[in-house]
Every structure is written in structure tokens, then in C-alpha cells.
Amino acid sequence: MKRWGALLLFLLVSLGGGLLIGANNVPGGWYEGLNKPWFNPPDWVFAPAWTVLYILIAIAGWRVWRTGESRPKALWALQMALNFAWSPLFFTAQAPGLALAVILALLAAILGFLAATRAREPVAFWCFVPYAAWVAYASLLNLAIVRLN
DSSP, rough: OHHHHHHHHIIIIIIIHHHEEEEEEEEHHHTTSSSTTOOOOOOGHHHHHHHHHHHHHHHHHHHHHHHOOOHHHHHHHHHHHHHHHHIIIIIIIHHHHHHHHHHHHHHHHHHHHHHHHHTTOOOHHHHHHHHHHHHHHHHHHHHHHHHHH
């Protein structure tokens, strides 16, 4: 039971935290008025994509927590902090340039996590692969918005 309680805690932190951050940092009129690149997806894509990703992030965090290895755990915590920092910077502070720096650091932390888990924790690794792809795409979106505005 303790094992599943830990998974529930990771889901609460990742999914619950992500939903809370998203609910408190909505795009709004400022975002709607920005020039966006041709590859910007429709707004409805973001909520389901992030819901799935946050579940995968939680599973990966739970898996590395169980291993006891400090580097993957530290990288998981770092990426979570950077992930949660991005929306307030981009949407609430309306600082896409600063948000770009954060999302690039987030991508680096995710890539570090992938490197740290590839051989020893393949489930955590594969949970992060779609996350890495999405954040790389989001980084390009963020960069394009900075350049277009």
C-alpha cells in the first residue's frame, strides 16, 4: 500500500500542481493578441496534452523515487520546478523572453533526466520521451512568439 500511496503523491504533485498552475495562469486577452507562428496548435490541444504528460511525469518520478538514485530524483525535481515556473512567467508576467530561458532550461533538465534513466530505469525514460518532444515543440513556439512580437 505504501508503494501505491507514493504514486498517488506523485500524481497529486505533478497532475494536481500542473492543473492548479494552469487554472491560475490562463492565457487571456494578452496572449490572444500576440502574433503566433503558423505551427501554433489550437488552444484546445494544450489541456489534454498536458494532462497526459503530467500523468507520465508522475509515473517517471515515482519510478526514480523507488530506485533511490539521487541524480534522477534531483533532475525530476528540477524539471518540475521549471515546468511550474513557465506558465506564470509567460502568461501572468507576460514575459515570453524570460519564459523562453526557463523552457530551454526545462528542456535541458528533461534531457538530463533521460540520460540519467535510460539504462537503469527504462520505464521512467520512456515516460519522459513524449514530454521531451512536447517541450522541444513548445520551446520552438515560445521562440517564435518572442521573434514575432
